[in-house]
Amino acid sequence: MNEEQRSILLQSSSRFPPPKGTKLSYGTAGFRADASILQSTVFRIGILAALRSLKTGGAVIGLMITASHNKVSDNGIKVADPSGGMLTQDWEPFADSIANAADPESLVKLITEFAKKENIRLDGAKAAVLLGRDTRPSGESLVKAANKGICSVLGAVAIDMGIVTTPELHWMVRARNKGLKATELHYFDQLSTSFRWLIDLIPEKSRDNHPIGKLVVDCSNGVGGEKLQVLKEKLNAFLHLEIRNSGNSGILNDGVGADYVQKEKVAPQGFFGHSDVGIRCASLDGDVDRFVYFTLTSNGDNKINLVDGDKILSLFALFIKQQLSILNEDVGVGVVQTAYANGASTKYLNDVGLKVVFTPTGVKYLHGKAEEYDIGIYFEANGHGTVLFSDHFLSWLDGIKNEPCSGLEKQNAVKRLQAVANLMNQAVGDALSGLLLVEAILQHMGWSVDKWNELYHDLPSRQLKVKVADRSAVVTTNAETSVEKPPGLQEAITALTAKYPQGRCFVRPSGTEDVVRVYAEAKTQEEADELADSDDKTEQNRTRT
Numbered sequence: 001m002n003e004e005q006r007s008i009l010l011q012s013s014s015r016f017p018p019p020k021g022t023k024l025s026y027g028t029a030g031f032r033a034d035a036s037i038l039q040s041t042v043f044r045i046g047i048l049a050a051l052r053s054l055k056t057g058g059a060v061i062g063l064m065i066t067a068s069h070n071k072v073s074d075n076g077i078k079v080a081d082p083s084g085g086m087l088t089q090d091w092e093p094f095a096d097s098i099a100n101a102a103d104p105e106s107l108v109k110l111i112t113e114f115a116k117k118e119n120i121r122l123d124g125a126k127a128a129v130l131l132g133r134d135t136r137p138s139g140e141s142l143v144k145a146a147n148k149g150i151c152s153v154l155g156a157v158a159i160d161m162g163i164v165t166t167p168e169l170h171w172m173v174r175a176r177n178k179g180l181k182a183t184e185l186h187y188f189d190q191l192s193t194s195f196r197w198l199i200d201l202i203p204e205k206s207r208d209n210h211p212i213g214k215l216v217v218d219c220s221n222g223v224g225g226e227k228l229q230v231l232k233e234k235l236n237a238f239l240h241l242e243i244r245n246s247g248n249s250g251i252l253n254d255g256v257g258a259d260y261v262q263k264e265k266v267a268p269q270g271f272f273g274h275s276d277v278g279i280r281c282a283s284l285d286g287d288v289d290r291f292v293y294f295t296l297t298s299n300g301d302n303k304i305n306l307v308d309g310d311k312i313l314s315l316f317a318l319f320i321k322q323q324l325s326i327l328n329e330d331v332g333v334g335v336v337q338t339a340y341a342n343g344a345s346t347k348y349l350n351d352v353g354l355k356v357v358f359t360p361t362g363v364k365y366l367h368g369k370a371e372e373y374d375i376g377i378y379f380e381a382n383g384h385g386t387v388l389f390s391d392h393f394l395s396w397l398d399g400i401k402n403e404p405c406s407g408l409e410k411q412n413a414v415k416r417l418q419a420v421a422n423l424m425n426q427a428v429g430d431a432l433s434g435l436l437l438v439e440a441i442l443q444h445m446g447w448s449v450d451k452w453n454e455l456y457h458d459l460p461s462r463q464l465k466v467k468v469a470d471r472s473a474v475v476t477t478n479a480e481t482s483v484e485k486p487p488g489l490q491e492a493i494t495a496l497t498a499k500y501p502q503g504r505c506f507v508r509p510s511g512t513e514d515v516v517r518v519y520a521e522a523k524t525q526e527e528a529d530e531l532a533d534s535d536d537k538t539e540q541n542r543t544r545t
């Protein structure tokens, strides 16, 4: 590192001292904490992003300022690699170490050593980082901090995309690095055009039968409200959308949003028993990378029939399988789930002949696994996921599309698969593209949301958050289904679970909130609740939140 670079880094980092007495760690999807202590972390990750760009020959990197489903006073940072996917896991330890460097001198020392190890020359070569943020009030000043970090690396530039959804930013990074047009306008064009292809390809017989009526979407009082409005205007003739909790009033993620609806299994604020009963509803999360569907039950309260990520995955898998069976070709389809997947969903997927594999929680794990297949479909039960198509498979599809002997039915199946590949975000889970695919498939199948929900019946389950003294004391293995530390905890869970027919239970430290998560499944709801809430699952003091 030359003197000029060293002195810029020393000077700029002295303006962003790290918070005292707090150790930050790169979690499930980057750093998250109370926004008031994040200035220095975001500044430093700005430097990391510029280094990552240099390391990848000047490719564009993405930095998204968001804490997604967390409360509005939190914020965080997600990093997109040149492919549009999450930051390579090899760099997470470096992110951890620079986030916690005590002073400018130690920070610059860490950067110098890392640059040397990674063979990154800090000599003013071009580097570029796209910046985005959600609607949190703290976002603007954190973007400035990130900008300062990026610009502290000689030759690096920051391009501020303003308020965007997380998947939009990941999509832009991927598109730019492929040399494609990558503005917000292009993003919405791609989504709406491919949705319309799918609608145009609906067979005549389903057209008379398609589920009519509106889709009401809870936008979590976040960035989704403004962005879904764009799609609503573009797709007015094909989709009747009603937008609620758009963020004009109401607090982000407070009694609203996909995380709340999926975990609590209740309707979000703004959805009322009698008037909304039976209507097809969906809920987006705070940065629009997750979504779930639901209908209100007829009880006149806020109870819902939840259609979660597992069922979204099943619907997508079924549709894709249907198209592949028309093509009558052996295509490698893989389905990726986590331990949170309801046991009934995995059984259903196995029963329809799909290969299911498991990874730990976090799109960074699921995405990587799904990339191993011709078509990889991944979803977490919380509604985070997408469908990936390999380049090899897409070229094959392109090749057979115009084969004269293939017949109309085959040609249409090819076109549908191509439209799905175009619609579904290939960089990361995207609630907007996912929502459009659900709507297109329901219309194609002529299914109501209830019919979709009947694909299989979920085993009763319960999720809890438990506050413990130190969540890092819980260490898991086997895709988070088993506890390694503290000693004795797994034995206690196993003994408890054995008391419940069809019981299944695991605990894991959250990587986005300061809690340990507990998941339990059993034959009845009462038993699942009891198993999740039994006292001796953690040895530390706990409070249910």
Ligand code: G16
Binding pocket: 028, 029, 067, 068, 069, 070, 285, 289, 290, 361, 362, 363, 364, 380, 382, 384, 509, 510, 511, 512, 513, 517
């Ligand atoms: C992030 C990750 C998801 C993960 C979720 C919860 O979502 O991208 O893959 O399921 O956190 O993680 P944890 O249980 O470790 O807190 P988001 O939408 O919050 O960015």
